[in-house]
Amino acid sequence: MKRLFSLLGFLILTGFSVIQAQDVTFSGRVTDAATGEELIGANIYVEEMKNGAVTNLYGFYSYTLPKGTYHITYTYVGYSQRDTVIKLSGDLVLNIELREEPKTLQEAVVTGEKSDKNVSENKMSVVTIDVKTVKKIPLLLGEADIIKALQLMPGVQSAGDGNTLSIVRGGNVDHNLVLLDEAVVYNPSHVVGFFSVFNSDAVKDFELYKGGIPAQYGGRLASVLDIRMKDGNAKKYSVSGGIGVLSSRLTIEGPVQKDKSSFLISGRRSYFDLFFPLSSATKNAIANFGDLNAKINYKLSEKDRLYISAYTGRDRLGFSGIAGFGWGNTTTTARWNHIFNKKLFLNTSVIYSRYNYQIDFNIAKNLNFQRKNYIEDISIKQDYTYYLNPKNTIKFGFWNTHHTFLPGRVQPITSESIITAAALPKKRALSQAYYVSHEWKPVGRFEMEYGLRLSVFSNIGNGREFVYQNGQKNYFQDGSVRAGNIIDTINYSRGQFYHTAANLEPRLNMVYRLNSSSSLKASYMRMAQYLHLIQNIAASTGQEFWTPSTPAIKPQISDQVAVGYFRNFKDNSIELSVEAYYKSMKNTVELIDNADISFNEAIESQVVAGRGRAYGVEFLLRKTKGKTTGWIAYTLSRSQRKADNINHNDWYNFRYDRRHYLTTVVTHEFNSKFTLAGNFIFATGNAYTAPVGQYTLNGKVVALYSDRNALRIPAYHRLDLSLTYTPKVKKYKRFQNERNWVFSIYNVYGRKNYYTLDFRVDETTGQNAAYKTYLFRMVPSVTYNFKF
């Protein structure tokens, strides 16, 4: 580790040595001329330097070069290029507005960033899809969904048919960090996973890192999904929305003070429960979700900008007056951008995030209760970017979070209830992360970014930990791992830091450009995860919960290396990438067989520390320009787990291990009115545990199981199609009215894809049988979208 620090210091000092006394800096923000939205990833190219800069997440850029006259070009795909000549005799602030190209001139694009990004950028294992493209992809029930669109890219797989929970490069569902305006979203699903919580109308930009994750991110093993909400139109008011078969959405945005502040409010509500009264079987059922995004930003000065954004969403599922469960995320982020000078940019954020779930059970006046659980975070983070010179950019900062966990609280609903009030003690923890990274461009063809993240996780009192007999939180007996016997309890006082774990997480990304159209890239990352999702069924029902690392549950650690070859063809209109990765994981949280996680304070007794390995090759070929666009993605991969006394101590397949995963997305624009789009997906079936025998107990047949996840369900495949009809834009006196109709069919040929495979006795024959459950067969939908 000492060597690592020495190397880091040397490299940073080497970078500093190239500073020249006569250099000047031009900097500023690049925004959309129509809406004032800052453009993330816009390209600034300096002709004389044959080099340039890219705007950051807040549309800010900075470039340092010698005094002189320069030809500067600002580009952002889908927007008209702007050329300007500047004479630099001193530092200069240059804020630029770019205009969206008229639709007739605009080529359909997959990404909204620089055209040779695939080859030139020092980023690999990163997935971006333009939000406009997401809206053209045919998806379940016509609901544009950024997570489901991501699941069509290599290395990202759905946890089930129509499910928004994702498996990234063989990681668990909880190995993905999902951020909405920097706030952690602990459950990104509505309706037990069939919809994501992200309303695409409120999303400006998103990026998924499945490898090579920069040092400013951490806390999960597999991926980071960084979603940025729109700021709101700073130029004029607009209303947009969509009316779908089962849900609708509405967004209102506009200036509070023109060009100084703006707001956005976007809401969504499902209404499929309106159909429930039509059937006697469902007339008392409740199943709905809703969410609301809001954001306001204010330009305090040329150097200071304030953003406040919030999200809240809620799901309800149950039967009226009898029982039900609900869950929801709430987040709030207050951000302050400050430009110290032309080279130093600071973002400070204060973030609140809460995920709660609740179960109501009220079947009689004396048999009822309500159970609640939650995780609540309050964070403060700072991210500094120092644009030292065109060859060196330093990023550093910290992210500290106070976590509060309520594992469970039960209260009777009525005073007559026989259920006693009870609560598992709250848990508290402080997670701290400090990072520094250096983007270094030593020679024209080679770039690297290396960084180091120090993560520290402390359990804080008041709290208590159990002491187990023989120091064993669980033990192996008669073929099963069983919970250990608690022999004592250690109590910790309020505010006492009673256990701390720390990890150094090095990160590295490198690119070597072979020529203008091809490059080689490599990355390495170590990730540490201190929060773990305890879940013993695949679907989200409120029984699952997050728990912190403790003295008895070690942090999960992963190391991933990846290498890739990137090539563009035909003037960057066709992109090819091939990436290979290997990821090893340790201390993965594996539930013991027959784990009892319901209202169990001694949760550490129900898990064992496991190991994991995942490796694979990902191919992506995509066409980004022309009337026909889209991509073909193929992943060949394997993911396995191992844990003491589980599966006879042998490696076993991860449940979502899929050897082959192929996706094809094609969009063809016939003319300005009609666009046809289609997806095809083929995936190896999930691994599952099957019975190898049977026996009879008390007159009932019981299955005898052998190896874990040893068999596979048949392959999954489906075709989806959509047709978008966009009528000619009507011009009114005060505003333009844009609208379109999207007709889509999910699973066109109606394949009964296995969702699950169950084994039970056939009631008609009395013999054992296997049953598959399938969900969606040929689901048609129509959505009307509007904007004025």
Added chain:
Amino acid sequence: MRLLKYFIYLLIFGLFTSCTEKVDVQLGKTAPVVVIEGYIATEVDSSYVRLSLTQDYFNPTTPVYIDNGTVEITDDKGNSLVFTYAGEGKYKGPAGYIPDTSTEYSLRVVVDGKEYTAKSMLYPMFDVDPILEFKYQPASGFLSEGYSVTYYSTDNRPGEIYTRFNFGQNDTIFDQEILFSSKDIKKNQRVPFELPFYRPQSGDSVIMQFRSIDIPVARYLEALSNLNSGAPGPFQTPPANPPTNISGGAVGYFMCTDVVRIGQKIP
């Protein structure tokens, strides 16, 4: 609290059952394993130990019984009883046999020279009022009109003891079983319990069966119940063999239980 799980499974089951169909699957084969179903109960002559063998999953479900085993029961005072074969895999104690409550029993089984052992505590049941409460209720929600049925109980027992509760009507015990811990219920006071989702009519006889069990047996039954919950795939717990309390490589359980039954006709 266990009730909750069953209800959630039931709730979601309806969403998925219409999309289920039978399929052909090729499964592996396994060598037969000894199955022990040990049931020591305080009702006279109801105790037995049944021995059988596992077989391949898609074989006929008719059990393969073991008739040449040795079965011995010993209490914590060292008193031993040999159970003798009584047909259909069952080994029974002497006529009139009633075990004692608040006693730990040990089981020893020998099959083909291989020994299997287990222990289980026979706890007393809590006190249940013999008189049930019936109240007429109009139709509401899923429930048609009929009578709500409530029993009253008082639990003064120390420690954590589980109860297997079944109820039924007109001499037929329903399949549904409710498993709950003494920790979930208020102690040392008379508490009512209204039978969930049940509305019998006037003239029906309601019967109830309460059986005490220790924690290891409860864990076994709970795991078994999760496996056979009837919940569709995404709501099932990962399949695994229930944690037996039998050592030596057999599957099954050894259960000691105090049984209380009450019943009453609705006027």
